Amino acid sequence: MATRSGSSSRTCVGKYELGRTLGEGTFAKVKFARHLETGENVAIKILDKDKVLKHKMIDQIKREISTMKLIVHPNVIRLYEVMASKTKIYIVMELVTGGELFDKIASRGRLKEDEARKYFQQLINAVDYCHSRGVYHRDLKPENLLLDGNGVLKVSDFGLSALPQQVRADGLLHTTCGTPNYVAPEVIDNKGYDGAKADLWSCGVILFVLMSGYLPFEDSNIVALYKKISKADFSCPPWFSSNAKKLIKRILDPNPLTGLVKRETRFTSKRPADEIISKIENAAMPLGFDVKKNNHKMKLRGEKTGRKGHLAVTTEVFQLAPSLCMVELRKSGGDTLEFHKFYNNLSTGLKDIIWNTTNEEKSDEKNGETAAAGPSTPCR
Structure with a gap:
């Protein structure tokens, strides 16, 4: 699939010319690329088939691709197409150049409430759309929230997302995953959980982080951390408005039934x-x-x-x-x-x-x- 052409030895994948490496992980490398006919800039995630098979990641990759094909929303990274060679899998995605929302917090500290509200509303719009399509992210955190050149939030990394067919007969998901500080209490309890409610909890933690600059639940001891999460043992800083406090406390309620949207x-x-x-x-x-x-x-x-x-x-x-x-x-x-x-x-x-x-x-x-x-x- 990947070919070299021209005197400058350009590397091409299909109709895309590959450029610099944007990021690299254990199983994948993300490269800048340009469509040769339209000139459109994209990002291409390149996965090594041998590594994927060796680490039994094929189901997760298929899930990520299936999920992203379902989701077409202005606040979610867009998947354009998937290609493959004998040794590689190429996932062509929307290029987002504004970095992670996490970097914005790390460099500037907490955000003003109006700015935090803007990002939170975009996050909720994206998550609500995904849920309406039966897709649950399950690893929402600032590191998975990217910003485009205009500062528009884009949800990324659906590698841990769940599709409707993963829901058991009891209507719940049973795979414990996600990043500990952002995980809902019912996910930790390992008794099955509603993917939509678990995502909403993570959104509440993200809103707290955006407005405070630190995590509501944090402890170097993982058992102590889980106890804090299970009891929703946190307090809002004094600069939070009363409305923000009420909203966060309603979202970060350890009883998932309390937030039930009644039918x-x-x-x-x-x-x-x-x-x-x-x-x-x-x-x-x-x-x-x-x-x-x-x-x-x-x-x-x-x-x-x-x-x-x-x-x-x-x-x-x-x-x-x-x-x-x-x-x-x-x-x-x-x-x-x-x-x-x-x-x-x-x-x-x-x-x-x-x-x-x-x-x-x-x-x-x-x-x-x-x-x-x-x-x-x-x-x-």
């Missing part, structure tokens, strides 16, 4: 069931939802395709007392975050019938459960 929500109403159903129908249709009614049950389906197909919501009205109904809205298809956005928009049109919202009671949030409103019977 259902409920509210109570003192209006008759027929009026409630009619109000929901009238509020949902302008939002672009088809409505199908069956007694006091409704099925709402979004007309537009979302991140995970069409959003589908099932609604049912329960009679709690002669003058009190509970309304349950449950996501039956599509993306959970889109479901919550839909509910927020829907509830705006239901203000005159909602008596109380029951899905945000503090006692239930602590248990990671959806609020229960006591014994109830479906309206018929």
Whole structure:
């Protein structure tokens, strides 16, 4: 695959001319390259097949390639193509020239909150997109966050990422990986974990590092470090704003159930069931939802395709007392975050019938459960 051409003995891989080495690791070398026809600059990761096979890395490499092909997002390093020769594997990627976000912290110390917020938002956008495609990074840290020439954040290194087929029957991942200081407590416990929640924990640690210039959990003794992580034993420095403190403490909660994004929500109403159903129908249709009614049950389906197909919501009205109904809205298809956005928009049109919202009671949030409103019977 690699050839030499011209009097200057240029080395080419396919239609790319190889240049200087940008980085080198145990299993791979990354080189600057230029497309001979378009002049576009790229980075090419070169892997030695013998080393990959010897160290049983072939599955990890395949996973990295499969993952990167799924992800096309402005805040994620783009994979263009993969080539191979008898001895090498060539992965052609987007060239990012601004260095690691880690270097920015190392040279300047902590970032101002506005700048940290900008990078954190870009990180969350990238991670949320990856999760919507069933991809979990599992090794998020500042060293894997690169910056382009315009200072735009790019998530890199999907070598440890997990694809949906790696999730076991219990719906959890079971491979302990990642960098210790950034790893979620449930990953350390080795009892299985939700890849999305584990990534979110790492994002919380990254935000802390960006704003403080140091790690929230650090100890030279690995056992002591894991104890600190398991108990979320950390404190925010005095210069953190109150909002930043609240956000970080919510993310760095050692109970993964607390941060559960619920797939259902409920509210109570003192209006008759027929009026409630009619109000929901009238509020949902302008939002672009088809409505199908069956007694006091409704099925709402979004007309537009979302991140995970069409959003589908099932609604049912329960009679709690002669003058009190509970309304349950449950996501039956599509993306959970889109479901919550839909509910927020829907509830705006239901203000005159909602008596109380029951899905945000503090006692239930602590248990990671959806609020229960006591014994109830479906309206018929």
